[in-house]
Amino acid sequence: MKAKFLIPLLLFVVLVAFLAIGLNRDPHEVPSPLINKPAPAFDIPQLEQANKTFSPESMKGQVWILNVWASWCVACREEHPVLVEFANSGQAPLIGLDYKDQRADALSMLSKQGNPYRLSGFDANGRVGIDYGVYGVPETYVIDKAGIIRFKQIGPVTREILNQTIYPLLTELKKS
Amino acid sequence: MRMLFSIFLCLLCLQNVFANDAAPLADDPVVEQRLISISEEMRCLVCQNESLAGSRSDLANDLRREIRTLIKEGKSDDQIRSFMVERYGDFVLYRPPVKPITWLLWIGPFVILLMGVGVLFSYLRRRNEAPAAKALSAQDNQKMDALLAMVDKHDKGGDHG
Numbered sequence: 001m002k003a004k005f006l007i008p009l010l011l012f013v014v015l016v017a018f019l020a021i022g023l024n025r026d027p028h029e030v031p032s033p034l035i036n037k038p039a040p041a042f043d044i045p046q047l048e049q050a051n052k053t054f055s056p057e058s059m060k061g062q063v064w065i066l067n068v069w070a071s072w073c074v075a076c077r078e079e080h081p082v083l084v085e086f087a088n089s090g091q092a093p094l095i096g097l098d099y100k101d102q103r104a105d106a107l108s109m110l111s112k113q114g115n116p117y118r119l120s121g122f123d124a125n126g127r128v129g130i131d132y133g134v135y136g137v138p139e140t141y142v143i144d145k146a147g148i149i150r151f152k153q154i155g156p157v158t159r160e161i162l163n164q165t166i167y168p169l170l171t172e173l174k175k176s
Numbered sequence: 177m178r179m180l181f182s183i184f185l186c187l188l189c190l191q192n193v194f195a196n197d198a199a200p201l202a203d204d205p206v207v208e209q210r211l212i213s214i215s216e217e218m219r220c221l222v223c224q225n226e227s228l229a230g231s232r233s234d235l236a237n238d239l240r241r242e243i244r245t246l247i248k249e250g251k252s253d254d255q256i257r258s259f260m261v262e263r264y265g266d267f268v269l270y271r272p273p274v275k276p277i278t279w280l281l282w283i284g285p286f287v288i289l290l291m292g293v294g295v296l297f298s299y300l301r302r303r304n305e306a307p308a309a310k311a312l313s314a315q316d317n318q319k320m321d322a323l324l325a326m327v328d329k330h331d332k333g334g335d336h337g
Contacts, residue, residue, distance in 0.1 A: 030221065030264065030265055030267045032265065033261065033262060127242075129238075130263060131263065132263070133263040133264050135221035135222055135235055135264065136222065
């Protein structure tokens, strides 16, 4: 009989638990449907050498990272030093995708803050970004040897994400 | 003060001079109509509470341009919807498709409603089950007689009642 009075309390606790989980989730982090799907193909001019193009096809057989960035993006500036560190670690080639940017602005940002990218594709109108489901820069994709997207980071890559997720994933993917 | 006010008025008028012309509407109203009907059913991922049709974000602009191209290429509404879902997931749709992962979303409210109705009925049934008529013991009868007798006496004795 006494236990009956606890039912509303229990229901309330369950409700609070749901709300607490809901509040702590970032609604902007939408799970990407591209995980475990082939990285969409593209062939676009490079940022530094406009007469050359870059296509993900050329990275087949390697585990690599595609980082979507832009000189106008504030969070990218925050992320930049982490990427430079990552590039210095030599764990995997880092390719940039300069998203809806001005060439001169992008180049000046790289010369001021260092260039972590082996090269950057220049996605002037954001068409490649649409194929990759980009909706907020920066976004980062880990792509395996077969060209399958294995991980996507929405928002800046931090040292914690590098250490806890990306490095272990790279080691695992390089084995296969 | 009046001076300041008139300067302000002039500035306001000037604003109109500098304002841009309205962006030209797409040449094909049929395409535009379909664009609107498709994109009203889609969420803008940058401003999640806006539809793709209503959002002024850059991405929404690009996506509308993309949808317009697809329409002109002769793609069906379903093809365009799957183009968007392949890239941004079911989240982009305001009406998520019915499939195992969204079952809870679709039928959850009805399950909870049924549970509520169940609880209500069991409560009502319990309340209507009249407590079994209880036979009064001899002691109870005596007590009641005594009380009634008291009431009687009181009524007769007093002039109010």
